[in-house]
Amino acid sequence: MTRVFNFSAGPAALPEPVLRQAAEEMLDWHGAGCGVMEMSHRGKEFTSIIEQAEADLRELMAIPRNYRVLFLQGGATQQFAQIPMNLLGGGSADYLVTGTWSQKAHKEAQRLAGALGGKVRLVGSTESCGFTRALRADELALDPDAAYVHLCTNETIHGVEVGDDDLPRSAAPLVGDMSSHILSRPTDVSRYGLIYAGAQKNIGPSGLVIVIVREDLLGRASPLTPTVMDYKVMADNGSMLNTPPTYSIYVAGLVFQWLKVQGGLAAMERRNVEKAALLYDFIDGSGFYRNMVEVRSRSRMNIPFLLPDDALNDAFLAGAKAAGLTQLKGHKSVGGMRASIYNAMPVEGVRALVEYMRGFAAQHG
Amino acid sequence: MTRVFNFSAGPAALPEPVLRQAAEEMLDWHGAGCGVMEMSHRGKEFTSIIEQAEADLRELMAIPRNYRVLFLQGGATQQFAQIPMNLLGGGSADYLVTGTWSQKAHKEAQRLAGALGGKVRLVGSTESCGFTRALRADELALDPDAAYVHLCTNETIHGVEVGDDDLPRSAAPLVGDMSSHILSRPTDVSRYGLIYAGAQKNIGPSGLVIVIVREDLLGRASPLTPTVMDYKVMADNGSMLNTPPTYSIYVAGLVFQWLKVQGGLAAMERRNVEKAALLYDFIDGSGFYRNMVEVRSRSRMNIPFLLPDDALNDAFLAGAKAAGLTQLKGHKSVGGMRASIYNAMPVEGVRALVEYMRGFAAQHG
Numbered sequence: 001m002t003r004v005f006n007f008s009a010g011p012a013a014l015p016e017p018v019l020r021q022a023a024e025e026m027l028d029w030h031g032a033g034c035g036v037m038e039m040s041h042r043g044k045e046f047t048s049i050i051e052q053a054e055a056d057l058r059e060l061m062a063i064p065r066n067y068r069v070l071f072l073q074g075g076a077t078q079q080f081a082q083i084p085m086n087l088l089g090g091g092s093a094d095y096l097v098t099g100t101w102s103q104k105a106h107k108e109a110q111r112l113a114g115a116l117g118g119k120v121r122l123v124g125s126t127e128s129c130g131f132t133r134a135l136r137a138d139e140l141a142l143d144p145d146a147a148y149v150h151l152c153t154n155e156t157i158h159g160v161e162v163g164d165d166d167l168p169r170s171a172a173p174l175v176g177d178m179s180s181h182i183l184s185r186p187t188d189v190s191r192y193g194l195i196y197a198g199a200q201k202n203i204g205p206s207g208l209v210i211v212i213v214r215e216d217l218l219g220r221a222s223p224l225t226p227t228v229m230d231y232k233v234m235a236d237n238g239s240m241l242n243t244p245p246t247y248s249i250y251v252a253g254l255v256f257q258w259l260k261v262q263g264g265l266a267a268m269e270r271r272n273v274e275k276a277a278l279l280y281d282f283i284d285g286s287g288f289y290r291n292m293v294e295v296r297s298r299s300r301m302n303i304p305f306l307l308p309d310d311a312l313n314d315a316f317l318a319g320a321k322a323a324g325l326t327q328l329k330g331h332k333s334v335g336g337m338r339a340s341i342y343n344a345m346p347v348e349g350v351r352a353l354v355e356y357m358r359g360f361a362a363q364h365g
Numbered sequence: 366m367t368r369v370f371n372f373s374a375g376p377a378a379l380p381e382p383v384l385r386q387a388a389e390e391m392l393d394w395h396g397a398g399c400g401v402m403e404m405s406h407r408g409k410e411f412t413s414i415i416e417q418a419e420a421d422l423r424e425l426m427a428i429p430r431n432y433r434v435l436f437l438q439g440g441a442t443q444q445f446a447q448i449p450m451n452l453l454g455g456g457s458a459d460y461l462v463t464g465t466w467s468q469k470a471h472k473e474a475q476r477l478a479g480a481l482g483g484k485v486r487l488v489g490s491t492e493s494c495g496f497t498r499a500l501r502a503d504e505l506a507l508d509p510d511a512a513y514v515h516l517c518t519n520e521t522i523h524g525v526e527v528g529d530d531d532l533p534r535s536a537a538p539l540v541g542d543m544s545s546h547i548l549s550r551p552t553d554v555s556r557y558g559l560i561y562a563g564a565q566k567n568i569g570p571s572g573l574v575i576v577i578v579r580e581d582l583l584g585r586a587s588p589l590t591p592t593v594m595d596y597k598v599m600a601d602n603g604s605m606l607n608t609p610p611t612y613s614i615y616v617a618g619l620v621f622q623w624l625k626v627q628g629g630l631a632a633m634e635r636r637n638v639e640k641a642a643l644l645y646d647f648i649d650g651s652g653f654y655r656n657m658v659e660v661r662s663r664s665r666m667n668i669p670f671l672l673p674d675d676a677l678n679d680a681f682l683a684g685a686k687a688a689g690l691t692q693l694k695g696h697k698s699v700g701g702m703r704a705s706i707y708n709a710m711p712v713e714g715v716r717a718l719v720e721y722m723r724g725f726a727a728q729h730g
Contacts, residue, residue: 004398008405011611019392019400026388027381033369033691035384037570037616040373040692073438073572074593077607081591108592115589200608205402207438207572207610224480224589226446227473228439242442243565245572245610246376251402326398327405 005349008327009156009302009340010180011200018254036250041243049246050239053253060259063189063212070211070231071239071249076101076179076198078229079209080108083150083175083194085225087217088118091147096135096168097125099155100333101177109150116222118147131158134297137169146172148193154181154299156201157331159291159338161299167191173217181301182210183259184343185269193217201301202342204252207245259343268343275341275350276300282354288361306336312364313337323356325349370714373692374521374667374705375545376565383619401615406608414611415604418618425624428554428577435576435596436604436614441466441544441563443594444574445473448515448540448559450590452582453483456512461500461533462490464520465698466542474515481587483512496523499662502534511537513558519546519664521566522696524656524703526664532556538582546666547575548624549708550634558582566666567707569617572610624708633708640706640715641665647719653726671701677729678702688721690714 006013026035032045039046054069063069074082084093088109095106106122113120123142124135135151142149149168153176154161161181168174173193182197189195194213200206211231218232227233233241262268280298283289289305291298307316313329316337320328330338341350371378394401397410404411419434428434439447449458453474460471471487478485488507489500500516507514514533518541519526526546533539538558547562554560559578565571576596583597592598598606627633645663648654654670656663672681678694681702685693695703706715 001393002398003392006399006403008399008403008408011403011406011608013399013403016392019402023388023391026391027368027384028366033367033689034371034373034378037384038371038373038376038378041376041571043373043692073440073443073610075438075607078438078591078593081593085591112589112591198608200611205610205612206406206608207613224477226443226450226477226594228443228446229591242440243376243563243571245438245570245613246565247570247612248572248610324398327408 002324004324004326005345005352006326007339007341007345007353009201009331009338011206012340012342013344014204015255015258015344018251018258021254022251037247039246041240041246046246049250049253050244053249053256056253056256056260060183060256060265061187061189066215067189067212068215068218068235070213070234071244072209072211072234073207073245075206075209076177076196077104079196079211080105081112082229084109084112084116084118084120085229086221086231087148087175087194088113088116088222089147089220090117091145092119092121092143094121094123094142094146094149094172096123096140096149096151097127098134098152098160099131099158101155101157101179102150102152105150105152105177115224130292131155131160132292133294134160134162134166136166140168142168142170142172144171146170148173148175150175152177154178154301156180156302157334159293159299159302159304160297161301163296164188173214181299183265183268184272184301186265199248199252204255205248208248208252271347272300272343275345275347276303278347278350278354279303279339279341282357286357286361288365289357301342302338302340304330304334304336304338310335316360319360320356323352325353325356367689369689369691370710370717371691372704372706372710372718374696374703376571377705377707378709379569380620380623380709383616383623386619387616402612404611406605406611411611414615414618415609418614418621421618421621421625422575425548425621425630426552426554431580432554432577433580433583433600435578435599436609437574437576437599438572438610440571440574441542441561442469444561444576445470446477447594449474449477449481449483449485450594451586451596452513452540452559453478453481453587454512454585455482456510457484457486457508459486459488459507459511459514459537461488461505461514461516462492463499463517463525464496464523466520466522467515467517470515470517470542480589495657496520496525497657498659499525499527499531501531505533507533507535507537509536511535513538513540515540517542519543519666521545521667522699524658524664524667524669525662526666528661529553538579546664548630548633549637549666551630564613564617569620570613573613573617636712637665637708640710640712641668643712643715643719644668644704644706647722651722651726653730654722666707667703667705669695669699669701669703675700681725684725685721688717690718690721
């Protein structure tokens with residue numbers, strides 16, 4: 001077995017020790033005589049798994065006690081509907097659009113707003129500059145009475161990340177889609193009303209979405225909301241109104257334990273800063289590759305880059321694959337390449353990528 | 366490692382060869398250099414996995430070509446909302462209530478019907494007899510113009526199964542919740558407009574729900590439907606509008622391959638008939654245990670039974686666990702015990718249970 005360096009944007013590489021433990025425990029978890037996939041979600045074994053996962057996530061992110069942690073299904077895309085269903089009420093919500101994902105969230109909310117008796121405002125968009133930067137707080141005219149302000153704090157496709165200094169300043173609750181950079185750095189959860197993240201980048205397997213929601217935002221769901229999508233119902237039932245995605249929660253819990261062993265989010269941030277700097281510094285100094293995102297908004301997790309000529313793309317990808325560097329093809333809406341370097345990507349993987357890129361540039365430059 | 370005989374109602378025991386293969390492939394699937402959890406859902410490797418899973422399911426169930434197979438999230442409980450959102454239109458739907466699950470489905474549809482501009486009729490219920498039998502076709506006054514007729518063909522909690530002869534006869538599309546007996550016997554899919562099943566009993570891990578829907582029922586979703594819950598959108602996108610629960614789909618695919626090796630659904634039905642007969646015959650002849658369901662409606666998959674005195678329950682469960690027979694506690698709404706004997710439960714497990722029950726009865730009778 002040879003493991004590659006896998007730069008997939010998601011589902012993405014997981015830490016090897018997590019996968020090894022999952023494989024070892026597949027047929028028998030801790031002497032239970034069955035694997036995690038085969039356990040009743042209401043039994044004491046799985047109860048201990050989900051409770052430990054929540055406790056570890058709370059510790060890692062320093063989640064305040066007045067926030068609930070929900071383990072849900074449907075991905076961030078389902079949240080695009082679930083958020084207005086739960087939070088819009090008869091009010092108005094402000095949306096920031098800085099890439100494909102926040103644009104999808106805005107469109108879905110806009111589509112449903114009328115039926116929900118509310119409305120949605122687009123308060124800023126970077127589409128005209130090709131989604132190459134985040135919006136800064138000082139360029140937004142926010143509605144102080146908004147039901148919430150929605151943004152995507154890391155755009156996976158465009159490689160745009162919002163630094164804490166650039167977060168919208170509003171009396172309204174911030175709702176942040178953190179799917180592709182949650183757990184990559186410490187986050188001040190108290191600045192948000194709701195944080196959500198699909199698991200398949202920095203948390204675990206796809207099929208799980210984590211929602212961290214301030215308690216005062218529970219209980220506002222529209223009667224049009226499917227019961228299983230009502231945050232309050234799910235909070236009241238410990239995410240188990242129905243059978244949750246138990247195996248995904250278990251693997252997420254293993255990832256949380258791995259993160260603690262690594263030193264927690266401050267340690268992960270140091271590594272992620274180092275990894276991103278390695279790659280951006282090389283790109284910027286290469287005279288061959290280009291990243292189009294303004295420096296202040298560059299994502300530490302998803303790094304799109306272009307070759308000087310698209311005709312070189314296939315050769316670049318074939319050579320990369322031969323060197324054990326996979327999933328580097330950029331999203332079709334941006335083109336070129338994209339290296340997703342989440343928590344599970346070791347610095348050795350980024351070094352190997354830079355060395356390959358250097359050699360490719362020398363050969364084709 | 367000692368594997369127990371696990372009688373969990375779900376998430377439930379999976380075939381050992383499936384778990385062994387999943388464990389072996391955890392870090393490296395077919396030489397890809399990464400595991401299935403780490404693969405882009407749009408790459409050729411995962412595409413081959415989901416396509417093979419669908420092809421195998423189609424073969425096993427002989428699904429006609431004018432039906433689409435969807436791999437979705439949210440469990441059967443989300444379908445309770447999704448079905449009226451997609452199919453009710455401005456019309457009326459008929460619901461049969463024969464246990465906890467069909468009752469939940471009915472309540473959710475009733476709750477949403479007004480907002481959807483339609484209505485829901487309860488056309489029959491066995492609640493007054495404690496949900497101990499199915500409804501027969503000849504006792505139903507169905508609306509020939511109904512948007513659909515909903516039933517649960519196997520009630521997991523009450524152990525009530527609907528035989529093909531008892532299926533409602535209606536010009537309206539039948540919608541069947543088959544969560545706890547799908548793949549346990551051949552099914553004439555063409556008698557249904559839509560079949561759905563949570564995976565965590567006879568298909569694979571929780572977090573996946575399979576929907577098999579006739580093509581003419583696509584494209585009728587209410588504008589209130591979240592995009593990710595619109596069957597037509599999901600059908601048009603091959604279940605991949607967003608990231609699907611990739612690992613659950615992979616394990617389901619392994620189960621489908623295992624079923625083919627076992628001889629398909631006709632072979633499974635023979636085994637399931639044998640297993641259920643072993644247990645029911647013993648219960649009925651024991652003079653000690655009782656199953657409350659009328660013989661015609663007894664489930665082959667979920668077999669609830671009562672001891673003569675509830676005071677014996679704890680001793681029964683403790684002794685069973687010591688004998689390697691787990692998860693036998695009945696649902697609290699029914700009490701007593703429940704043995705779920707899905708496809709993955711070998712006949713040896715049922716024999717071991719019967720032997721244990723025989724000894725327990727001899728000791729306490």
